[in-house]
Amino acid sequence: MTIRWYAGSAVAATVLAAGLAATPVAAAPAPNESDAAKLAAGSEKDPQTGKNRKYLVGQGEDVPAVLGVTNLGDAPVDGLVVQVRVLNDLDITTKYENCWYAVDSNQETAWCEFDAELAPGASLAVTGAGVSTKPDAVAENITTIVHQWFSKEYADARGGIQALADQWAGQGTKAVQGTVDPLPLTTPSGELGGIGGPIGFVGVGLVPPPTGEPTATPTPSATPSAMPTGEPTAAPSASPGTGGEGGGLPVTGAGTATVAVVGGVLLVLGSVGYLVARRRRTRFVA
Template identity: 50%
Template structure:
């Protein structure tokens, strides 16, 4: 049965139509005429509900009683696969798991009037936090009369039969979900099985940020005014004669260097310091 459910899910996901009959359970003895309904967009297609990874969205799962008598209660089997999950919320639903399939059998104790359309009040589905594989998926749901479900042992027995090996179905911890009257379109060829569509909205892919590269700033160098060979920069000797002064640059480099050399040769180191100080003062 698991294989057949997955096959049905694959057909719905790829073709987007209900081209196969229900394969979950054969309700041959169920004479109630139930139609599965959902919202349609402006183009007449099944509405697609966007959902982000790690978040949930309510979907419209509707039903209509197309029989000739009121129906005292219904049961619905809801299934999702792959990156879509069913939050386990409602106390009148038995939740089960089978491999990549999440399901719930829910029993609604409400009488359905003939010809009226109803929908489950805010039935949520969620996208897995790490959802990536599937851009969109279907919520497959099928309606049965409560009388038929009771003949099968109730929703507990139905959920247990659908559970995967090593898993146990359980009800949700919250309040019961109910049906509310809601205007929904009835298809020309109604079926008890239908689907709603959810679309996975992935966050934008972040591009790697380039690391700024420091650009060295060139220090402008003054160009000598003369075309004569430039002498090595003269240095200012400190008064104690220990050396290591700053280089003298600029248009007067050659002249200053020449005077400094002559004075040093004459043994007038002290005069050099004095002249430097006066030159710096009058400049």
């Protein structure tokens, strides 16, 4: 499987410069001039656009990025090593036992080795490499996955992948080995594209989190009025008076019962007073 290059692309040059700017100078691997293997990094091509694919994922999701390598030399390469770097809201969450992992501030690095032979002109790749987005990731903190390939011979001459990973660990820390089953290296399903050389960049974008289904705004109801505490009573309204007299105002509300009681008491007292006065008058006349 062959790999196509876009070294003349202005976009590729911009991405390359941005990726190298994020690399600590003191810990950066030496140029591959001393590596006898002629390896070129590549990534999956979008079949619709023909350009390198950009992976769009949500918060807290794995990035299924294809990180590939092609042997541009005339001899097979016995054993391969890849370095994977991510920044900010991209994390390396799955740790494989054939890799060593280092953390330095906002950068995470993995060094993985594979006992595979890469024939001239052939390509191999890993998928995902354990990279995922943070659960609270924001778009401006999601950029690229950087991957760089070496021959195992090159890495062993520098102490192996553990020693190389230690160089990328933060001050006072050491690289740690993964515990999950080995990260597999397989033949990619499609053509790889790249910008040339052993360093490759894979674009990652964040899908905006869902805002939820819109819900209908409930119509505000009228303010409920206080319920009467007593038994409801009819509110009689005064009928028009006779003989041209105007009718009285209707009496309503809780005071109706009180008025009726007071009126009844007054009526009884008036009757009693009338009878007493009449009896006295009758007795005086007799």
